[in-house]
Amino acid sequence: MKLCWMVLHNISMTDGTVARLRSLDFTTTTQLYLTSPKEDRQLDALATLAGIINEAECDVINAAQSSVKQLLRRLQKGIKLSLRRYKGWSCRECAFTVRKLAQNDANVHLLVELGALELLVEMGRTGSEAELYESVQGIWALCFDKLVQQKVVAQEYEGGIVRFLCDVKQSASAQVKQACNGALWTLKDTLRTSNIQQYKEIGNKLECSIEKEKESEQEDAKFRKKKSGGKSRGRGHVMVSYQWANQQMLKEIRDRIKQHGYKVWMDIDEMGGSTLQAMAEAVENAEVVLMCMSAKYKHSPNCRAEAEYAFQKGKRIIPLKMEKGYVPDGWLGFICGAKLFYDFSGKYPFEDKMGGLLKEMDKVLQASNDRDPGHTDHTTTPVISTVVPVVHAEPPRRNDTPDGVSMTTVAKVPVSMATIQAVRKWSPDDLNQWRNKNNLASSVPKLKSGEEVALLLTMRVESPDFFYRCVQDMLNVKDISVMARLVWALHDITHTGT
Known part of the structure; x- marks a missing residue:
C-alpha cells in the first residue's frame, strides 16, 4: 500500500498528469483516506490531494485540519532532529507539501493559522541549502495573501519573517536569492505603509531600486534612439x-x-x-x-x-x-x-x-501607432473599448441564442481609479465597518480585505458574468438576498465612495 501511495503522490506532482487523474475521479477516492485511522495514510492522501485539487475543492482540506496539523507536527519534530526527518517524512518533503497546498489561495489562511510561516523560517535558518530554498518558496507562496502580508509586517523586525528574508537574500544560491527577492517584492507595498520603521525603509528601498532601474533604462533608450536615428523602442x-x-x-x-x-x-x-x-x-x-x-x-x-x-x-x-x-x-x-x-x-x-x-x-x-519603422499598417478595424469583452474564444452554442448575438451585453457602471485605490488601502477596521453597515459580516465571511473588495468593483465593470460566478462559487453566496446586499453595497461605493 505504501508503494502505491508513493507512486500516486509522485504522479500527482507532475502537472501534465493532473487532468488525467482528475478525469478518473482520484480526488473523490483520495479524500476518503484523510479520515483514515492511520496517520501515514492521512498524510499520503493530503500530499497527493495538494497536487490535484483546485480552488473550489479546498473545503476538503479545510475539513481535514487534523491531517494538516499532522503534517506540520512532523515538520516541527524533524527540524529538531539531526537527520531532519520524523516518522519517514523529511523536513523538505513536509515543506514541499505546504508549498503545494499554498498554491491554492483557499488553503493559505489555515496554514498560517496553524503556524506554517514560523516553521518555514525555523527550517530555513537551521537546515541545508535545499531546505532553505523550499522554506523561502513556501513563504513566498503564502505572502501573496493580503491578510498574511499584514500579519508579517505586524511582527517585530528582529526574529521576524522579513528579517529572515533580508538575511538569506545574501545566499550564494541564485535560486534562493531569486525567491527572497520575489517574496520581498510581493511584500513591498505593505512594507512601505508599515508603522515599523525598519519595514518602511525596506519597502522604500525596494521602490527606489525600481525607480533607479527605470531611469537607467530610459537613459539607455534615449542613447539608442539617438544612435540609430530611429524612434525609441x-x-x-x-x-x-x-x-x-x-x-x-x-x-x-x-x-x-x-x-x-x-x-x-x-x-x-x-x-x-x-x-x-x-x-x-x-x-x-x-x-x-x-x-x-x-x-x-x-x-x-x-x-x-x-x-x-x-x-x-x-x-x-x-x-x-x-x-x-x-x-x-x-x-x-x-x-x-x-x-x-x-x-x-x-x-x-x-x-x-x-x-x-x-x-x-x-x-x-x-x-x-507603435509599429516597427517601415511597416505598413494593414488594419481597418476600429479600436475596441478597453473594457474587456465578456466572451470566450470558443463560446458554447446555446439553442436559445441567435447566431452572432452575445448573451453578455451588460451596461457598464464606471468606477473611478481613485475609488479603487482608496478601497485597496482599507484597513481591517474600514472593511468591518463597511460589512457591518451593509449587513454582510456573517453572510460573506470569505471577503477579508479591501484589496478583494476593490477587485470585485473592477470585475463588476470589466467582466459582469465572471463577477457573478465568482460571488457564487468563490464567496459561496447562494442566497439572492445576500447577493443583493453585496451588489448594492458595491454600487454605493461606486457612486459615493463608501
Missing part, C-alpha cells in the same frame, strides 16, 4: 508572460508577432534577483500583455507576481490557453477567467488561432 511593446515549460511554442508565437510588425518583450532567461525590476518595467511599458495560462503558470510565484502587477497597472490582457483542459481558477481565474482567450494547447490548428490572435492585437494596438 522602450515603450509600446507586446509582453509575453509565460511559464518556462511553454517556451518553445511561445518563441514561435513571438516570432510571428514580430513578423507582423509589433515589438515583443519576452524573457528568455529565467528571471531572478534584480531582474524583477526589469519585469516591472516590461509590464509598465507594455501596450498589451499575453498571459499564457496553464497549471504551471498558476502555480508559479514568478508568473503570479508578473500577472498581478500587469492587472494592478490596468494593462490590456489577452489570455492564451497553453494546456488542454485547463480552466483558470483562483487568482488567475480572477484576472483571466472571463476574457477572450486563444487556445494554443494543440486542440486547434496553430494557424487558425495565430490568425485570430493577430487580428485581436491589431484591434487593441491600432491606435498606439
Whole structure:
C-alpha cells in the first residue's frame, strides 16, 4: 500500500498528469483516506490531494485540519532532529507539501493559522541549502495573501519573517536569492505603509531600486534612439508572460508577432534577483500583455507576481490557453477567467488561432501607432473599448441564442481609479465597518480585505458574468438576498465612495 501511495503522490506532482487523474475521479477516492485511522495514510492522501485539487475543492482540506496539523507536527519534530526527518517524512518533503497546498489561495489562511510561516523560517535558518530554498518558496507562496502580508509586517523586525528574508537574500544560491527577492517584492507595498520603521525603509528601498532601474533604462533608450536615428523602442511593446515549460511554442508565437510588425518583450532567461525590476518595467511599458495560462503558470510565484502587477497597472490582457483542459481558477481565474482567450494547447490548428490572435492585437494596438519603422499598417478595424469583452474564444452554442448575438451585453457602471485605490488601502477596521453597515459580516465571511473588495468593483465593470460566478462559487453566496446586499453595497461605493 505504501508503494502505491508513493507512486500516486509522485504522479500527482507532475502537472501534465493532473487532468488525467482528475478525469478518473482520484480526488473523490483520495479524500476518503484523510479520515483514515492511520496517520501515514492521512498524510499520503493530503500530499497527493495538494497536487490535484483546485480552488473550489479546498473545503476538503479545510475539513481535514487534523491531517494538516499532522503534517506540520512532523515538520516541527524533524527540524529538531539531526537527520531532519520524523516518522519517514523529511523536513523538505513536509515543506514541499505546504508549498503545494499554498498554491491554492483557499488553503493559505489555515496554514498560517496553524503556524506554517514560523516553521518555514525555523527550517530555513537551521537546515541545508535545499531546505532553505523550499522554506523561502513556501513563504513566498503564502505572502501573496493580503491578510498574511499584514500579519508579517505586524511582527517585530528582529526574529521576524522579513528579517529572515533580508538575511538569506545574501545566499550564494541564485535560486534562493531569486525567491527572497520575489517574496520581498510581493511584500513591498505593505512594507512601505508599515508603522515599523525598519519595514518602511525596506519597502522604500525596494521602490527606489525600481525607480533607479527605470531611469537607467530610459537613459539607455534615449542613447539608442539617438544612435540609430530611429524612434525609441522602450515603450509600446507586446509582453509575453509565460511559464518556462511553454517556451518553445511561445518563441514561435513571438516570432510571428514580430513578423507582423509589433515589438515583443519576452524573457528568455529565467528571471531572478534584480531582474524583477526589469519585469516591472516590461509590464509598465507594455501596450498589451499575453498571459499564457496553464497549471504551471498558476502555480508559479514568478508568473503570479508578473500577472498581478500587469492587472494592478490596468494593462490590456489577452489570455492564451497553453494546456488542454485547463480552466483558470483562483487568482488567475480572477484576472483571466472571463476574457477572450486563444487556445494554443494543440486542440486547434496553430494557424487558425495565430490568425485570430493577430487580428485581436491589431484591434487593441491600432491606435498606439507603435509599429516597427517601415511597416505598413494593414488594419481597418476600429479600436475596441478597453473594457474587456465578456466572451470566450470558443463560446458554447446555446439553442436559445441567435447566431452572432452575445448573451453578455451588460451596461457598464464606471468606477473611478481613485475609488479603487482608496478601497485597496482599507484597513481591517474600514472593511468591518463597511460589512457591518451593509449587513454582510456573517453572510460573506470569505471577503477579508479591501484589496478583494476593490477587485470585485473592477470585475463588476470589466467582466459582469465572471463577477457573478465568482460571488457564487468563490464567496459561496447562494442566497439572492445576500447577493443583493453585496451588489448594492458595491454600487454605493461606486457612486459615493463608501
